[in-house]
Amino acid sequence: MLLDDPHPAPDRAPDRAPAGAPPGPLVGRVLDWFDVHARDLPWRAPDRTPWGVLVSEVMLQQTPVVRVVPAWHAWMARWPEPVDLADASTADVLRAWDRLGYPRRALRLQACAQAVVDRHGGRVPGTEDELLALPGVGAYTAAAVVAFAFGGRSVVLDTNVRRVLARAVDGEALPSPTPTVAERARAEALVPQDPATAARWAAASMELGALVCTARSPRCEECPVLEACAWQRAGRPDDRHAARRRSQPWAGTDRQVRGRVMALLREALGPVPSEAVEAVWPQAGQLSRCVDGLIADGLLVRVPGAGPDEPVSYVLPD
DNA sequence: AAGTCGGGGTA
């Protein structure tokens, strides 16, 4: 809380204000900062559509903004409405997803488009419950679409917001590895009551985490709530949860093998002989397991040889 | 609650 606030805003109630009250100083200052520093991202443009917002949110699940921007433009030019993606070839969808990573997201996004067509007449629904029922849409994405596409009130709690609140409110360097119920309740209590303001708070708090209150080297000297920050007051202590944060390995993992196989298939014009697939990884057992996994995930299809002596090959699904 | 799932840019 803002006990040491050197710039009191007497016309504003404290944070965690009762329903109907205007935003407190923490929220108010972040909103003012956002008015000046908001990035000009394409899915925030005045002519944005709910579909464009949904596409951006799925692409942004674990992929940085700078890599999503060009992919988003190409995607929206090719499949401007859910029905367009629903009717597309899955192979084309996976190729357009390119190297955004986690290609199962591309499958889920297409399945999501098909669900939007089947259940909602081709229009992206506007309630959190309806959104949550769609493939690839979890708690964060549903809340984000409500706020950014429809201007509704929701609790948007992504990695940025979690970090901002962990520092400013809890005085901790980083949030816990997995969100807690208490953390979510605390975030909810900060969300302004007015829907339009709540939606702006969602964007503003995320933006602060992305541009100033960053994970690695926070730019505290530029922070609009520096004087209100509990982590700053506590002397910026180290991460309490560092011991339980295990880094995700990469070299030699199934994820690397799967990535190589998918890259090969994306670039291929036609079926890829099994011999060529096996050439991307030296350990036959691991490769075989990964190919089976990709098939099980619907990312790959095995094509039998034309004759008894013809080799098996692999293609992206239709 | 813990594992799985890509890929690349950065300190």
Add this chain to the structure above:
DNA sequence: TACCCAGACTT
């Protein structure tokens, strides 16, 4: 190198 990125889903 290791870490981080507008998470979702399964077990």
